[in-house]
Amino acid sequence: xxxxxxxxxxxxxxxxxxxxxxxxxxxxxxxxxxxxxxxxxxxxxxxxxxxxxxxxxxxxxxxxxxxxxxxxxxxxxxxxxxxxxxxxxxxxxxxxxxxxxxxxxxxxxxxxxxxxxxxxxxxxxxxxxxxxxxxxxxxxxxxxxxxxxxxxxxxxxxxxxxxxxxx
Numbered sequence: 386x387x388x389x390x391x392x393x394x395x396x397x398x399x400x401x402x403x404x405x406x407x408x409x410x411x412x413x414x415x416x417x418x419x420x421x422x423x424x425x426x427x428x429x430x431x432x433x434x435x436x437x438x439x440x441x442x443x444x445x446x447x448x449x450x451x452x453x454x455x456x457x458x459x460x461x462x463x464x465x466x467x468x469x470x471x472x473x474x475x476x477x478x479x480x481x482x483x484x485x486x487x488x489x490x491x492x493x494x495x496x497x498x499x500x501x502x503x504x505x506x507x508x509x510x511x512x513x514x515x516x517x518x519x520x521x522x523x524x525x526x527x528x529x530x531x532x533x534x535x536x537x538x539x540x541x542x543x544x545x546x547x548x549x550x551x552x
Contacts (some may be wrong), residue, residue: 391486409519427454427532428454429452429454429457429524429526429532430451430452430454431450431452431486431532432449432548432550432551433449433466433497433546433547433549434447434534434546435449435536435537435539436507436514436537438515438538439514443510444469444506444508445469445520446500446504446506447505447507447532447536448499448505448545449548450460450496450498451490451491451495451496451497451524452551453492453493453494453495454493455528455529457492457528458492459526459527460488460489460526460528461496462487462525464525465498466507466521466522467511468510468514469508469510470509471508471509472507473505474486474487474503475503476488476503477502480509482503488503500545507520514538518537518538520535520536520538521533521535522535522536
């Protein structure tokens with residue numbers, strides 16, 4: 386019987402643990418109402434994030450504002466979440482939502498994903514999302530790298546959280 390190298394076993398365990406962290410943390414029952422995002426000294430800061438409780442139980446939309454604290458434009462190139470099978474960026478285009486591959490954030494500027502303008506779509510939810518839970522996201526930027534974000538799930542009729550600019 387051939388032995389598997391210890392380094393290979395450790396690499397596989399680390400990869401599985403990392404993926405499990407996204408899935409396990411995707412829907413905590415903690416009533417965290419505040420974003421857990423990068424500190425203001427980070428290149429990209431997120432604020433005002435939330436996921437609206439889904440009406441259909443199949444997919445959900447996430448909204449937030451991204452602030453670029455640097456003098457260089459950046460692009461949000463990907464979003465991951467352990468809450469569903471697929472996570473994609475959507476933007477309004479001539480009266481209809483369409484999937485996009487990136488979202489530009491101007492130098493010292495901001496971009497808001499909000500109803501009717503754009504969102505992160507979580508498709509094929511692994512389990513129901515209910516108000517009071519939270520969802521974890523890993524945002525990937527072309528220049529700033531990755532940003533981990535935790536946002537609350539809010540009830541269908543609840544007012545959306547307000548985004549605050551970094552200080």
